[in-house]
Amino acid sequence: MNSISSKTMNGILFIIAGIAPLVIYIGLGPDGADIFDAKLTETLVFWIMLSAPIALMMTANTIKDGDGHGFVKAGLLIFIIAYTGGSVGDALSGSGMNEMGAAISEPFWAAMMLGFTVTAIGYYLQKKFPVWLSGLMAIAGIYGFIALGFIDLTANEVLEMPLWIGFTLVLVLLGIFTIKKAD
Numbered sequence: 693m694n695s696i697s698s699k700t701m702n703g704i705l706f707i708i709a710g711i712a713p714l715v716i717y718i719g720l721g722p723d724g725a726d727i728f729d730a731k732l733t734e735t736l737v738f739w740i741m742l743s744a745p746i747a748l749m750m751t752a753n754t755i756k757d758g759d760g761h762g763f764v765k766a767g768l769l770i771f772i773i774a775y776t777g778g779s780v781g782d783a784l785s786g787s788g789m790n791e792m793g794a795a796i797s798e799p800f801w802a803a804m805m806l807g808f809t810v811t812a813i814g815y816y817l818q819k820k821f822p823v824w825l826s827g828l829m830a831i832a833g834i835y836g837f838i839a840l841g842f843i844d845l846t847a848n849e850v851l852e853m854p855l856w857i858g859f860t861l862v863l864v865l866l867g868i869f870t871i872k873k874a875d
Contacts, residue, residue, distance in 0.1 A: 702750040703871030709744035710863030713737045714856070734786030738779045744863065745772045748811060751820065751870070760818030767811030774804035798840060805836030808859070821869050828865070832858035 696704075718724045721733035728736065748771060752764045781797020784790075812829035815821050821829075836855050839845060845852045 698750065699873060700871050702747055703867040703869075705743040705747035705750070706863050706867030706870060708867075709741055709747060710860040710867065712740040712743075714860060716740070730788075731783075731786040734782045738783070741775070741779075745775055747863075747866070747870075751866075755814075755818055755820065758818045760814035760816065760820065763810055763814030763817060764820075765814075767807045767809070767814055770807030770810060771804055772807075774800045774802075774807055776800075778804055802837050802841030805833045805840060805859075807833075808862075809833030809837060821866065825862070825865055825869060828858075829862045832862045 716728070716733055716736050720727045722728070722730050745768070748768050752768050755761050755764050777800030778797045781793045781795070781800060783793070784796060785793030787793075809830050810833075812826050812833055815829065816823060816826035820826075832855075836859060839851050839855045843851060845855075
């Protein structure tokens with residue numbers, strides 16, 4: 693009986709982190725088929741999105757030394773702290789406390805994208821992934837940081853879609869390249 697390798701599992705976690713939130717938010721949540729209410733949608737996305745920091749941590753654990761090691765570890769720390777704060781804000785919003793939730797989550801989601809960027813710099817320096825993928829990850833992170841930290845996305849909804857498409861695309865590509873390395 694063949695068991696799944698940790699590299700393959702790591703790749704699968706990246707892919708889940710990229711695709712599942714879109715399926716839940718756009719497909720099943722109030723903005724989609726409205727099968728789940730806002731609170732259940734936020735709860736499910738929170739639990740599924742835990743696969744992102746786990747996948748980043750699993751990848752960081754494969755980097756022992758090198759120029760990018762410190763950046764990858766710092767980016768992971770920022771990502772985890774920011775993910776926690778952003779999730780608290782989203783939970784409040786999902787419970788009907790929209791103003792308080794937005795006030796909490798907005799700076800944390802921007803910080804999460806900053807952590808994503810720092811991690812990308814580490815991947816680039818470490819040559820962990822193809823250079824173009826590390827660059828795409830950095831661009832998605834910088835764009836996300838600026839869009840979430842400094843632009844009112846409620847008033848500029850057209851700017852929100854590239855943010856989530858870029859973030860999703862990078863996570864899925866990280867997953868594919870991680871699995872590909874496992875073969």
